[in-house]
Amino acid sequence: MFDPGRPLFLQIAESIEESIVDGSLAEESRAPSTNELAAFHRINPATAAKGVTALVDRGILYKKRGIGMFVATGARQTLLDERTKGFADAYVAPLLAEARRLGLGPEDVVRLITEHTGHPTDHSAHLSPQEAR
Amino acid sequence: MTAVIEVENLTKRYRSTTAVDDVSFRLEENTIYGFLGGNGAGKTTTMSLLTAQNAPTSGSIRVFGERPYENHRVLSRMCFVRESQRYPEDFTPRHSFDAARMFFPRWDEDFAQRLIDDFHVPVHTAIKKLSRGQLSAVGVIIGLAARAEITFFDEPYLGLDAVARSLFYERLLEDYTHSPRTIVLSSHLIDEISDLVERVLLIDDGRLLIDESTDDLRGRAVTLTGNADQVDRFAEGRTLLHRQAMGSVASATVYGALTDAEQAEATAVGLERSSVPLQQLVVHLTKKTRSGHSHSHALAHPTPSSEVHS
Amino acid sequence: MTTATHLTRGPLGSIERTPGATMATGTRILHVVRLQFINRYTFLWVPLLITGAAVLISLAIYAMVGSDDPMYGGAGQAPLWYYLAMGVQAMSLTFPFSQAMSITRREFFLGTALAAAVSSTALAGFYVLLGIVEQATDGYGLNGYISLLPWVWSSGWAGAAALVFMLTMFFFFAGFWAATLYRRSGTMAVTLALVGLAVVLLAVVFGITRMEAWPRVLETFGTMGPFGAAGILACAALVAAAGSWLTLRRAMH
Numbered sequence: 001m002f003d004p005g006r007p008l009f010l011q012i013a014e015s016i017e018e019s020i021v022d023g024s025l026a027e028e029s030r031a032p033s034t035n036e037l038a039a040f041h042r043i044n045p046a047t048a049a050k051g052v053t054a055l056v057d058r059g060i061l062y063k064k065r066g067i068g069m070f071v072a073t074g075a076r077q078t079l080l081d082e083r084t085k086g087f088a089d090a091y092v093a094p095l096l097a098e099a100r101r102l103g104l105g106p107e108d109v110v111r112l113i114t115e116h117t118g119h120p121t122d123h124s125a126h127l128s129p130q131e132a133r
Numbered sequence: 134m135t136a137v138i139e140v141e142n143l144t145k146r147y148r149s150t151t152a153v154d155d156v157s158f159r160l161e162e163n164t165i166y167g168f169l170g171g172n173g174a175g176k177t178t179t180m181s182l183l184t185a186q187n188a189p190t191s192g193s194i195r196v197f198g199e200r201p202y203e204n205h206r207v208l209s210r211m212c213f214v215r216e217s218q219r220y221p222e223d224f225t226p227r228h229s230f231d232a233a234r235m236f237f238p239r240w241d242e243d244f245a246q247r248l249i250d251d252f253h254v255p256v257h258t259a260i261k262k263l264s265r266g267q268l269s270a271v272g273v274i275i276g277l278a279a280r281a282e283i284t285f286f287d288e289p290y291l292g293l294d295a296v297a298r299s300l301f302y303e304r305l306l307e308d309y310t311h312s313p314r315t316i317v318l319s320s321h322l323i324d325e326i327s328d329l330v331e332r333v334l335l336i337d338d339g340r341l342l343i344d345e346s347t348d349d350l351r352g353r354a355v356t357l358t359g360n361a362d363q364v365d366r367f368a369e370g371r372t373l374l375h376r377q378a379m380g381s382v383a384s385a386t387v388y389g390a391l392t393d394a395e396q397a398e399a400t401a402v403g404l405e406r407s408s409v410p411l412q413q414l415v416v417h418l419t420k421k422t423r424s425g426h427s428h429s430h431a432l433a434h435p436t437p438s439s440e441v442h443s
Numbered sequence: 444m445t446t447a448t449h450l451t452r453g454p455l456g457s458i459e460r461t462p463g464a465t466m467a468t469g470t471r472i473l474h475v476v477r478l479q480f481i482n483r484y485t486f487l488w489v490p491l492l493i494t495g496a497a498v499l500i501s502l503a504i505y506a507m508v509g510s511d512d513p514m515y516g517g518a519g520q521a522p523l524w525y526y527l528a529m530g531v532q533a534m535s536l537t538f539p540f541s542q543a544m545s546i547t548r549r550e551f552f553l554g555t556a557l558a559a560a561v562s563s564t565a566l567a568g569f570y571v572l573l574g575i576v577e578q579a580t581d582g583y584g585l586n587g588y589i590s591l592l593p594w595v596w597s598s599g600w601a602g603a604a605a606l607v608f609m610l611t612m613f614f615f616f617a618g619f620w621a622a623t624l625y626r627r628s629g630t631m632a633v634t635l636a637l638v639g640l641a642v643v644l645l646a647v648v649f650g651i652t653r654m655e656a657w658p659r660v661l662e663t664f665g666t667m668g669p670f671g672a673a674g675i676l677a678c679a680a681l682v683a684a685a686g687s688w689l690t691l692r693r694a695m696h
Binding site: 184211213225 | 474477484485540544548693
């Protein structure tokens, strides 16, 4: 479920981000409360609270007094932008490192990508890089 | 944060052994602690000192600002049922719960009844005839339903099957959520409780090795695998917790988080980074002190980025 | 958040008591007495049952033997040994439990002493009742007596009651002290204490024999009557109680 070697609050924040990005948690809808998160994931409420606070600090969630946490307008776009920026580090760099070990040059990688995306049976072919994760 | 327990230089010596060795820490209100360490590390002794079931050789303990020894004002706000708890002759679980109801001012009888049903405790069977798991359940029920402001659970899962254990964690979390208090879970099943506990205290051979937020600890150690020379170059100057090699490939677990630049560098030279689960980190740290490295004692209050880079 | 004013709602919506309101020590001591009686078998029914059984067995023997002279039996001492065991258990089993109930040593000691007194009173009452029955029925019609021993009743029922009460208290605290010593210092300490006690007793016996004072000693015991004996036992019980407390104060797990 969770990676036992990474801070749990980050993973909680990421799981909420994930729901926002895939659309299951719409903007201006109520986000799960700290207690709901704690009960659902069976984690310490303080850790869940820390995860939520991290998202509030980044403007992804905001607090409505006495009601709870809500997803900010524009949160999804913010997250998508962040992920696009991180895409090169997270996916391209390891891809090239592996390619180097295999003796493939950047042009070989480009060729492989082109071939792969051109393959008609591949279901992710129609996705733009922004939507693919 | 308000400290409910403050411990300074606590030591407990028996004739030939030192069970608790110059330990200092504080416990905050409304926090769940994981009190980790192997058998005989000093967990039970420490808890019995805090609850005045035992008297220290030296050092000071303050509970709610007062000395706990023979102090009923403070004691009645704590609950500590031992793993090897003894009960009066011919007592049944029902007798024990009736007694607990008298002595714990916040006892919740409805909650106790629900837990009795949950754990299928035979309330009218003599305690000495109960199975190990049922015996543990009696202690767990007293600890939970007492709702004491500071509650200690001493290896509460012994003899409980996986279902009963997860039920315990679930009930604990539920109840904690709507009546927060300070809970200390002593355990060596670290993986099972690591998601529940906000802070970790690790004790080994009577000494406190770690007193840190669980989440901080999760990113605290890293394992680097790859070319042995590169691995050793990275491990140089860091606290090495574990190293193994096979031919020209080595893997080293080092204490202290890597900076972004270091992470990039490691990737660039072809080293694979993997995070170290809490359980494994604890195993490494414990082994390390056992093998006699003196500097590991300094891990109790680490400042990773400054210490590790020097 | 100050915990003293912290109110939470239980699962069924009941307002829980505030933690700040700790019970008075007196109340907690009374709760210890109740704790000892939660299982009424231990402190009440078993001693009475043992006494009852001893009486029945004695009666059977009296009936079989049969005699014109009054027969006196020593069955009355049977429950005393149970009180010794009870003292041991109060320490070895109930004390650790009392610690899990967050009771101070002082509260536990005073409550347990009070519980022993209640139990001893019940046993003394039972003896007196038995004596009255024996008097009324001329020894159950068999001329056999268990409670109504001439010397014990020489100062009336009150003397007999005082003697039985003090005997049981002494036996209880003797057991309690031995168990406390064991808990604190192990088998060696108990053995040493018992050997020491035996040496002292032997020395006293030797001294009396040496001074050829036995007739005077016996005479003293004869003249002091049950109240005097109860007084001596009270002193012994007090010593055992004080010793128990001093040992318990520092008794650890």
